[in-house]
Amino acid sequence: MANKITVGHVHMSGCTGCLVSLADNYEGLFTILDNYADLVYCLTLADARHIPKMDVALVEGSVCLQDECSVEEIKETRERAAVVVALGGCAAYGNITRFCRGGQWNQPQHEGFVPIGDVIDVDVYIPGCAPCPQQIRNVCVMAYLLLKGTPEQQALAKAYLAPLMALASEGSKATSSEACGCDIMTKVINQGLCMGCGTCAASCPVFAITMEEGKPNINRDMCIKCGACYAACPRAFFSFDVVNQYENILGIIDGAMNPGGN
Ligand code: SF4
Numbered sequence: 277m278a279n280k281i282t283v284g285h286v287h288m289s290g291c292t293g294c295l296v297s298l299a300d301n302y303e304g305l306f307t308i309l310d311n312y313a314d315l316v317y318c319l320t321l322a323d324a325r326h327i328p329k330m331d332v333a334l335v336e337g338s339v340c341l342q343d344e345c346s347v348e349e350i351k352e353t354r355e356r357a358a359v360v361v362a363l364g365g366c367a368a369y370g371n372i373t374r375f376c377r378g379g380q381w382n383q384p385q386h387e388g389f390v391p392i393g394d395v396i397d398v399d400v401y402i403p404g405c406a407p408c409p410q411q412i413r414n415v416c417v418m419a420y421l422l423l424k425g426t427p428e429q430q431a432l433a434k435a436y437l438a439p440l441m442a443l444a445s446e447g448s449k450a451t452s453s454e455a456c457g458c459d460i461m462t463k464v465i466n467q468g469l470c471m472g473c474g475t476c477a478a479s480c481p482v483f484a485i486t487m488e489e490g491k492p493n494i495n496r497d498m499c500i501k502c503g504a505c506y507a508a509c510p511r512a513f514f515s516f517d518v519v520n521q522y523e524n525i526l527g528i529i530d531g532a533m534n535p536g537g538n
């Protein structure tokens with residue numbers, strides 16, 4: 277289809293789990309590639325060796341500050357992509373790479389890993405370790421509708437992407453680029469916003485959160501700093517814009533993923 281957008285997957289210091297999560301859309305990924313997006317760059321899946329110009333860059337992994345090639349690669353990505361998405365907890369918040377201290381053979385000097393937002397401006401965050409396949413799919417569809425859709429579709433795409441863009445803008449400030457289970461303590465519970473729903477505990481990939489007397493309790497020694505709990509909490513960055521248009525947004529995504537109408 278001529279009118280597709282171009283998408284690339286850029287692999288920084290990540291584990292490829294975010295790309296696996298994209299692939300976990302199964303037939304949905306083929307629907308996207310058939311109808312909405314050409315994958316123009318992905319070292320895991322294709323032979324293109326140099327970062328091309330593209331509409332959307334899905335960037336996985338953090339940046340090693342002592343690895344000159346990595347720093348150049350992320351800057352090049354920003355120059356060549358219209359929209360940069362931090363795909364997953366490492367790109368968005370550093371995640372497990374926050375614990376790197378260097379000293380390991382054969383690059384003992386590789387000790388500083390930062391989220392991509394510390395080096396470049398980032399447009400959209402998709403947090404999670406691993407990020408949710410459906411959310412990656414939704415962002416790809418919404419990026420297509422934003423760039424190629426009717427004015428009505430563009431408005432819905434903007435509403436859907438707004439909270440994920442707000443997360444990116446918040447996360448890119450040097451003071452808040454690190455995530456932690458403490459975020460739900462300081463930004464939700466301590467603000468009197470927690471309603472004890474347990475979503476944070478269900479979203480934690482390492483079971484660092486337990487519900488005690490109706491409130492979350494964080495085991496900080498277990499937390500891998502992925503940011504999933506804060507992103508999943510319905511009292512964290514509650515967006516009336518999205519919730520009010522929930523049915524329309526779901527309808528547009530369902531329609532896009534079923535283009536034949538069967
Ligand atoms: S508590 Fe769990 S979900 Fe929250 S940042 Fe830590 S590891 Fe991630």
Ligand code: SF4
Pocket residue numbers: 460464465469470471472473474475476477491492508509510511512
């Ligand atoms: S997800 Fe948010 S509102 Fe729900 S229990 Fe956790 S902190 Fe409280």
